[in-house]
Amino acid sequence: xxxxxxxxxxxxxxxxxxxxxxxxxxxxxxxxxxxxxxxxxxxxxxxxxxxxxxxxxxxxxxxxxxxxxxxxxxxxxxxxxxxxxxxxxxxxxxxxxxxxxxxxxxxxxxxxxxxxxxxxxxxxxxxxxxxxxxxxxxxxxxxxxxxxxxxxxxxxxxxxxxxxxxxxxxxxxxxxxxxxxxxxxxxxxxxxxxxxxxxxxxxxxxxxxxxxxxxxxxxxxxxxxxxxxxxxxxxxxxxxxxxxxxxxxxxxxxxxxxxxxxxxxxxxxxxxxxxxxxxxxxxxxxxxxxxxxxxxxxxxxxxxxxxxxxxxxxxxxxxxxxxxxxxxxxxxxxxxxxxxxxxxxxxxxxxxxxxxxxxxxxxxxxxxxxxxxxxxxxxxxxxxxxxxxxxxxxxxxxxxxxxxxxxxxxxxxxxxxxxxxxxxxxxxxxxxxxxxxxxxxxxxxxxxxxxxxxxxxxxxxxxxxxxxxxxxxxxxxxxxxxxxxxxxxxxxxxxxxx
Ligand code: ATP
Ligand code: MG
Numbered sequence: 001x002x003x004x005x006x007x008x009x010x011x012x013x014x015x016x017x018x019x020x021x022x023x024x025x026x027x028x029x030x031x032x033x034x035x036x037x038x039x040x041x042x043x044x045x046x047x048x049x050x051x052x053x054x055x056x057x058x059x060x061x062x063x064x065x066x067x068x069x070x071x072x073x074x075x076x077x078x079x080x081x082x083x084x085x086x087x088x089x090x091x092x093x094x095x096x097x098x099x100x101x102x103x104x105x106x107x108x109x110x111x112x113x114x115x116x117x118x119x120x121x122x123x124x125x126x127x128x129x130x131x132x133x134x135x136x137x138x139x140x141x142x143x144x145x146x147x148x149x150x151x152x153x154x155x156x157x158x159x160x161x162x163x164x165x166x167x168x169x170x171x172x173x174x175x176x177x178x179x180x181x182x183x184x185x186x187x188x189x190x191x192x193x194x195x196x197x198x199x200x201x202x203x204x205x206x207x208x209x210x211x212x213x214x215x216x217x218x219x220x221x222x223x224x225x226x227x228x229x230x231x232x233x234x235x236x237x238x239x240x241x242x243x244x245x246x247x248x249x250x251x252x253x254x255x256x257x258x259x260x261x262x263x264x265x266x267x268x269x270x271x272x273x274x275x276x277x278x279x280x281x282x283x284x285x286x287x288x289x290x291x292x293x294x295x296x297x298x299x300x301x302x303x304x305x306x307x308x309x310x311x312x313x314x315x316x317x318x319x320x321x322x323x324x325x326x327x328x329x330x331x332x333x334x335x336x337x338x339x340x341x342x343x344x345x346x347x348x349x350x351x352x353x354x355x356x357x358x359x360x361x362x363x364x365x366x367x368x369x370x371x372x373x374x375x376x377x378x379x380x381x382x383x384x385x386x387x388x389x390x391x392x393x394x395x396x397x398x399x400x401x402x403x404x405x406x407x408x409x410x411x412x413x414x415x416x417x418x419x420x421x422x423x424x425x426x427x428x429x430x431x432x433x434x435x436x437x438x439x440x441x442x443x444x445x446x447x448x449x450x451x452x453x454x455x456x457x458x459x460x461x462x463x464x465x466x467x468x469x470x471x472x473x474x475x476x477x478x479x480x481x482x483x484x485x486x487x488x489x490x491x492x493x494x495x496x497x498x
Contacts, residue, residue: 014056014067016089016171017074018164019044021062022181025082040064040082040184043245047080050244050396060124060166078179080244081210085178087162089171097132097140100163100170105144107172108161112145116153119145121163129167137163183212185245190214191324192287193296194279195250197231197351200298200327202238202344203335207326208296209242216290217250217395218283222259225405226469228252230351232393232403233465237343239395247397251286251390255279257382265377269363272306274375277318278383284319285387294322300330310365317368350465408471410458410482412494417456420444422466423488433460433491441466448474460484460491 025036041057044066048055056067064083068074077086093103104119121137123130141161142152164171193205195217205215217238219231235250258278262271283295299307299315306315316323327335339345363370393402413419413435421428421436428438439447441461448470451457457479459467467483474481484491 011056011067012092013070015070015072015074016092017066017068017077018087018089018171018173019064019066019077019179020084020086021064022082022084022179022183024181024183026062036082036184036187039186039245040080043080043082043184043186044077047076047244050240051076063124063164075177076241078177079241080184081180081182081212081242082184083179084181085176087173087176090173090175092169092171095130095132095165095168095170097137100132100137100165100172101140101144103170104141104161104163104172108145108159108174109148111174112149112159112161114150115158116151116156117145117149117159117161118142118152118154118157119161119163121165123165125166130165132165134163134165137165180210182210185209185212185243186214188212188214190216190290190292191294191296192283192290192292193217194283194298195219195231195235196298197227197234197348198298199335199339199345199348200300200303201296202234202298202348203338203342204296204298204324204326205238206242206338206342206344208324209238213294213296214246214248215296216248216286216292218279218286218390219250219252220255220258220279220282221252222255223469224472226408226465226472227351229403229405229468230347230465232395232398234344234347234351235393235395236398236403237347241343243396248395250393250395251387252393253282253386253390255386258386261378261382266374269361270366270371270374272362273311273314273366273371274378276306276315277371277375278378280315280318280321280323281380281383282387284321285384286390287321294324295319296324296326298327299325300327300332300335303332305362305364308364311363314366314368314371346463350461350463404485405468405472405483408468408475408481408483409485411485411490413458413484414456417458417482419458419460419484421488422459422461422470427462427488431488431492433495436460441470445470445473448479449477451479453479455480457481458484460488462489463487464490 025033028036044057045055053068053072058065074088091103091107093099119138119142121134123134159174162173188211191213193215195201217235221227239248262274266274287295299312301309339348419433419436421432421438422441422444424440459471461467464483464485464487471481471483
């Protein structure tokens with residue numbers, strides 16, 4: 001870590017970004033704060049390196065100053081947890097009052113025109129060595145800007161001009177971008193997260209990443225290669241956007257033998273609850289290997305029939321590990337909003353509900369006794385074997401091939417093939433391939449067994465996941481089916497070359 005330098009930034013052409021610690025970091029005792037800030041700086045180094053920038057990070061008091069090569073986008077810094085807000089420094093100058101007032105007037109005269117404004121100045125560093133009073137800067141720069149502005153308004157200004165004065169330099173800016181706050185990733189230990197690819201579990205993971213909890217992911221595969229690719233794409237967003245400072249692993253467990261065992265030996269109405277218990281046991285086994293203190297799920301009270309309060313109680317009993325359900329009291333709309341903000345929404349949307357275990361009338365209030373009796377018939381060795389054979393994915397270094405489904409994919413429409421567009425009617429009508437027939441996914445999934453055999457089918461959807469899923473299912477039933485790689489965007493490019 002670089003400590004306060006006489007001039008904090010070395011390269012005069014660099015873009016400077018000022019980061020403020022989150023309240024969660026601020027309120028800690030000195031020793032804890034020191035430890036948290038060290039972790040935060042390590043995570044910032046990782047973020048900068050991941051974005052191809054040599055890390056130049058300076059800390060002073062409750063600020064961090066980052067130097068970026070000119071014109072480098074800096075938005076990713078707001079995704080490093082532990083930072084409350086950030087500002088790109090718009091100009092820097094020598095730290096004497098006249099220079100500051102001149103630079104500030106030139107920079108902000110037009111921006112305050114006709115507006116209510118305020119000037120906020122502060123000294124950063126050893127105040128005894130900074131012979132300028134911040135009040136004087138506020139008054140003098142304020143007076144210089146006033147002729148262009150509507151008026152000074154310290155209560156609710158439309159434009160705030162900030163000046164930070166260090167020993168040798170002053171930094172001027174008017175922007176303040178909110179960041180995610182929270183705690184630096186890693187300061188709160190480690191957990192294992194059950195990730196289904198749906199909206200909830202990704203959001204649950206993110207909420208606890210923001211609380212500093214490092215996570216690895218456990219995925220129980222119920223839907224073949226297309227389910228796996230769908231989940232990997234969601235996990236990759238979490239890993240690449242929100243895991244600065246840590247390299248998460250995803251464990252993919254093939255649950256086919258486990259679900260077969262459930263179907264063969266237990267009563268249908270308990271399948272959902274039993275399946276969740278078995279997933280928890282799988283996660284517990286991996287948590288032990290990873291020395292993780294907790295298991296995270298995306299469950300919320302009452303969201304689906306397996307998540308009644310009573311069922312959640314019965315599910316919890318499957319493990320002694322601490323279970324964290326950060327979404328337990330959230331509404332679906334709140335979860336969806338967060339999914340959009342963190343970048344998982346579009347990808348989670350296309351990960352179908354792969355669980356074909358869902359019975360029509362699941363038990364909404366399974367009793368402990370009933371579940372114990374049912375579960376006693378299940379051979380847990382099958383689960384343990386499946387867990388021990390889990391495949392591991394290094395989520396920040398996925399290869400392209402791991403995110404594609406090559407044998408199902410096609411990039412041109414073969415002559416004579418039937419092209420089926422699986423999107424909604426509105427999407428189909430806004431653009432479609434001239435030869436494409438429209439059949440919405442659900443309907444296609446229900447009716448394909450009656451399609452003409454011996455014909456070749458090419459399916460297309462927006463992102464190429466639903467189409468891959470259906471092509472995989474059709475193939476299992478003996479159809480000659482493919483999906484169009486890259487979805488409708490790629491299809492459109494193939495017929496409308498730029
Ligand atoms: P999600 O949106 O996360 O899929 P959900 O509302 O669809 O949640 P369920 O499908 O009942 O609810 O799943 C509840 C939780 O169980 C999920 O949030 C996740 O933590 C875990 N889970 C469900 N399916 C899987 C799976 N196939 N692999 C790993 N974990 C899973
Ligand atoms: Mg789900």
